[in-house]
Amino acid sequence: MISIGRAVRRARSFLTLRHRDRELDEELRLHVEMEADALARSGLDERAAREQAARRFGGIARHRDAARDARGIRAAEDFVSDVRVGLRALARQRAFTTVAVLTLGIGVGGTTAVFGTVYGILLAPLPYGDAGRIVTLWERDARARSERLEVSPGNFLDWRERARSFDGIAAAEPWSVDYIGREGPERFDAALVTAGYFDILRVQPLLGRTFRPEEHAQGQSQVVVLSERLWRSRFGADSSLVGRTLVLDSIPMTVIGVLPQAVEIPYAPDSWLPKVVRPDEREDRRSAYWTVIARLTPSATLDGGQAEMIALGQALAREYPSTNEHIGVTVVPLREALTGGASKGLWILFGAVGLVLVIACANVASLQLTQAVRRRREIAIRTAIGAGRGRIVRQLFAENVLLAAFGGVLGIAVAYWGIAGIRTIAPVDLPRVEELGVNGAVIGFALAATIATALAFGFAPVIEAGRVRLTESLGASGRTAGGARWTRRVNGVLVTAQLALALVLLVGAGLLVRSFQALLSVDRGFETHGVLATTMQTWSYYPVAAARIEYARASTARLRELPGVDASAMASSLPLTVPIGQERTAVTVPGEASTRPGEALPAHVTAVSAGFFTVLQIPLREGRVLDERDREGSAPVVVVNESFARRQWPAGSAIGRRIRFAYMGPPVDREIVGVVGDVRHDGLAADPRPSVFVPHAHGPTGAMHLLVRTSGDPRTLEPAVRRALLELNGAMPVSETATLDEQLASSLRERRFHLALLTAFACVAVLLSIVGVYGLISNATAARTHEIGVRVAIGASAATVVRLVLRQGAMLAVAGISVGVTVSLATVGLLRGMLFNVAPLDLPTFAVAVLTLLGASLVACWVPARRAAATDPARVLRQD
């Protein structure tokens, strides 16, 4: 056992390591000197005495290590010394260190930033208790090929009564409430939730409580729960708000609680109110707009729940054939429902940035390899003075660890900025974006990536060092040092791999660019430029249909009069904009032989005012558009789009035919008076849906977009529009205004996001691999200086020499590009869902990527080629 005294001494000698090391050196040196003095006294001349003394003593390094061993702290001491020597070595090779650390920082940082995004959105635990058992339930419509449609109240109530696989089923209905504050009326997004909604989520309120079962009854429901965001932004995080009364939609409601930020199901509302199910909703199986969540019982499985719901859906289809014939049920785990759309793109980005990290590793490995060859003599000398091979390998490894550590630190900084950048450019509908940040998991990933990186690029120089043969390296000059060929071959493989991966990224980015261009040039069917839209929920201010019709007429007339406004209109649904009310219906064609009785066609329905087609500049194909003639009480008419007309009557004209559908009332027969061009309503990439347009007077919805068209900048009209609408009704909030150009840009944000990141990765990849090519060719050329000197001496022209070097570079590039094309062909299918009007095997994209990389490689070879061509044969040949 070690005594306390000895432990203290050991600790002290460790703490004073540096000092002790120096002392030991001095002591050993003194010994040699004294020996030399003694020998000199015995008659040897001074120089001989010194040599003999040194010989007797042997390698100082060995004695020093042995003496250290005696102190029993060798390992720890060696570690500190390795680090110190490593730092010195890195400081000596400043250029190399800078490039390596930057490369690693970009690789680790980029990967970490994207990991942080992937983690925050796809992997981080959901903020709900036992979230793995929460599922979402959706209707599916076999005809519309839609897997996840919102649920109608009638079906929801039946599910809730009959399903046995769940501890609870609850629904949220999108809603909004108007609040009149000091700055005038404003609208809060809200969700009406049925009983037990928060029990399913198992979420704890930040303040107060959530709804009690009895509050879901008529007369008991004047309570509201606010979101943390609204509570902070609008009410200054005042904790005395709970218990106070807010007037919402002209009704005094008691604030009973505040829910934490993280609750964003089905979306992120500002407030929650208890849903009171109305009697008419019991039988409503048509208006499907509820989001349904459920919690599996502890004994139920996802498959079991899915099977039960499918059976239940079939039962309802038999019981209610008129509405439910084609309606099934889909069960989707909550996490998938939240992130489904985003996950594929994010994983692809993660894969892409992973390739960048691999390229960065390969780059640093090849840099190090080159460096290791240069350091051969240093290593040989250290071996000669007694450092063991293990010691040297450890030393090199310590340098790698240091490099990786610096790279890692830089990487975390890069990741920090990267995640901030991603948050700014991320598409608005990317879930949980607000939670993104550098957290423990992200730092952990950065550390793991750093360690993996150190191992990945560290192997090369270590193997290289193991190959150093003492006599060879000391005897030979740097130029002919043995083993350089091996090094260059490994280096060649590394650079080839970099070029190959860079090509894969270039092809991916190229395909996204081509898709984006195709998307921008696609015929969208309407004109976004010059249009400003405001959104009004008029339901609670104009409960009578006639009043809503009058409001739509009066407001559009009023807006039309504003200076700078060329045209105005009202619509219940806008392209590229989130739904604000009902926009689906099922159309039947009475008396048509081709359709079975009751066979309904799903269609998109919009109530519009006269002038709508003018404001959006949707072209008329046939018949007439809706106008002032289509008023309350006039004959029911409808305008359809080309998709609808073509699907229903592929041969003949649609004009004059009658179709039947329900919108804001019971099903009505309506006559088709016009056919208009298709509009890409659901985004530029989505094919137009069959759509019908009814006069607002025949479908008096309270959810309205009010539109104005101007020849100038529509944003400048906003204050005037706001003022005009408040003059018309001072109590009704005018909250959301947006130009259609903004909506268009926002609909493209996800693609733009993927495009921006993938393009950035591809650029970094090309840059890194070009640095790799440059380094390799420079070295290869330097190693051939002698040969080139001879060639020049016997008459080779500068052009010949340049060609010689370029050919070498071109061979390298062609090898890398060939591998890259092969890999791209195999992996490009992954992008299929992200492309638009571009085949994954798009020839122009591949051609441009190949030429870009080839060109860049040759440019990288140009400098060493010129340098080689300038070789002075006389000087080179004199060197030997």
Added chain:
Amino acid sequence: MTAQPTDRLQGTLELLILRTLQGAPQHGWGIAQQIQLLSRDVLQVNQGSLYPALHRLEERGWIKAEWGTSDNNRRARFYRLSAAGRRQLEHETESWQAFVLAVSRVLRSA
């Protein structure tokens, strides 16, 4: 206690060092010289073993080291015996003599 040959050899060098330091403090080279001198050139201390042995002894607290000035005016590290070292020297000397006695008995009787 079974003494392995290497232990014994190492122990012997340590014993010699302790003995050398019984008088005045001495530096490494001086210790080596003195051992060589006293053994009439029979024992030549390998420097590779000398310094590890010195550090081992120092770590065990049997000798203490301090910097001083050598005869020819150079900074040198001088070692001197500590109280514990003095006790250890007595103990080791006894055990060495017992060992030598035992070995010579065996050799004589053979």
